[in-house]
Amino acid sequence: MRKSLLCLLIIAVYTASAVPVTSEYSEDRTYPRYIEFPDGEGKMHTVDLEAEPDMELLNEIERNPANNLYLLYTRRNPRNSQTLVINNANSIRNSNFNAAHPTVVVAHGWLSNQNTNINPTIRDAYLNKAETNVIILDWRRLALSDYATAARGVPAVGRGLGQFLAFLNSVTGQAFTSMHLVGFSLGAHLVGNAGRELGGRAARVTALDPAGPLWNYNSNRVNPRDGVYVEAIHTDGGYTIGGLGIGSNVANADFYPNGGISQPGCLTNLCNHNRAWELFAATVTYNHLVGRLCTSQTQLTWNTCRGAQLRMGNDDLRKTGSGMYRLDTGRRYPY
Template sequence: MPEGEGVPHLLDLETPAERDALAIRSGIDNQYWLYTRRNPHHAQTLIHNSVKSIWASNYNGAAPTKVIVHGWTGSGNSSMNPLITDAFLAVSDCNVIVVDWNSLASRCYTTAVLGVPDVGEYLGNFLIWLFDIAGGDWNELHLVGFSLGAHVVGNAGRTASGRPGRVTGLDPALPLWCKNPDRLGTDSAVYVEIIHTDGGVLGFMKPIGHVDFYPNGGTNPQPGCWCSTCSHFRAPELFASSVKNNHFVGHRCANLIAASIGYCQGETLQMGNDDMDKRRYGLYGLTTGASWPF
């Protein structure tokens, strides 16, 4: 399993969870870092139940809000966060909230998996409080999560009763999640979109969203990649590029087999981007390049 910056890490899925780490509510250590066009590179920390932290920040309740959540062993400083943050701010005057849950994500994988629902619940309750205190439009809330972070935003969306306008799952983590009832699903938001890039190994292959995209078959190797780690991390890169350029056009696939071999000739739909009005169902395939902007 890759670490926060894509370095492979040997993983034993039978390692006992560190119960001491779960004895307290895991999500209580979440940090929420705000970026806007007024502070695109220097975060302002928003603190749950601290009204002062909100009024002292550049948060704008009238603007769309984007939330980005890293995966296992990642942090708020992981490279995917500025990549996606910069893309959002380039196309929209919005609030971007980067969630740092490294306190739990840095633990062994089995421990992190068990703590994901609580991290997501804390995030969901934070957003409910933030919108109640400072304003916010649920229809303009876009939650983006990578790997384990995809399941975090899934739980956050359910905590908010499925009100977020959109959730994007970036190659949602597969190990220990296949039959896990706490995984990301269509009950997490009005519209749930999945981008599969390492299906069947580190990420899900089967469809779990309203719309599931399978770039280059949705599996390893992605163009320019030679291992599952690279293919897994391609998902946030493709998403960031899609937000900036909106150039990935998927064609609807008849079924999962067609998606996996790239034989998709149906109606078209843009993959990724920041469109909050997307509403569609089904599986979509497309091809990309091997390097930015892909």
């Protein structure tokens, strides 16, 4: 009897971790002053959301967007990057950048860098599929600061990325409609600001579980005007359980895998949060995850969406769509 009860308890706990919390999403979500937020290696850090930002660093970031590293990978150099430098045309002309191939830029999140798992995972998904210019943005100069400082400096880094892409356009002639900007967590708001700097001309902006803390009412967060088509993938938006993602619509098309709060096989917010970029990379390879349009938050929560279908993620530069979508995934790659 005891063994049976234990088995039922384990099943119940596991099921609860994989089934969305039946709560509505809310713009009114408030965070406590101190929260736990992960770095790029999965270590949790205590964050003071009311901390005084480092104004000296912020002023430097504002003055000099060239602090960012732009690392190019192509099928000719799939593992060893080439550094592209803003306002240095030879750094681009002497690289393997090919304006005939699409360009995807990947921006990591807080306390991360070029070696964080998101970057090689998405890079390899693209290069294994087709000829692509993959540019990894390493913005560690700001990302390694405290969260309050990093969040406040994200718009300046985003503008710097936009200026770099404008320079790339002027040197190579590549159209902005051949560019796809992808960012995770704080990086999602960063690429939104880069797209804004370009006047919304980039073909696509993809926001992977955009960060929630300090962003709910922030006018600099990613928005539908940041690109020709802006898409968000929400995987950890539960405001009642300390979700790390923003958990509300921010794009033309907002996807909520498994309801957008808790992901199958995940027992922590960190796992839920990271699942956004894992799912995206899988869709670049397989283009297999299809959402259903939802007409209300209730439909989204209770998995009763029956509207039009739209594929989540992928590398289609001509993709269009709008609305809020629900889909269910598996526990393991490719989900």
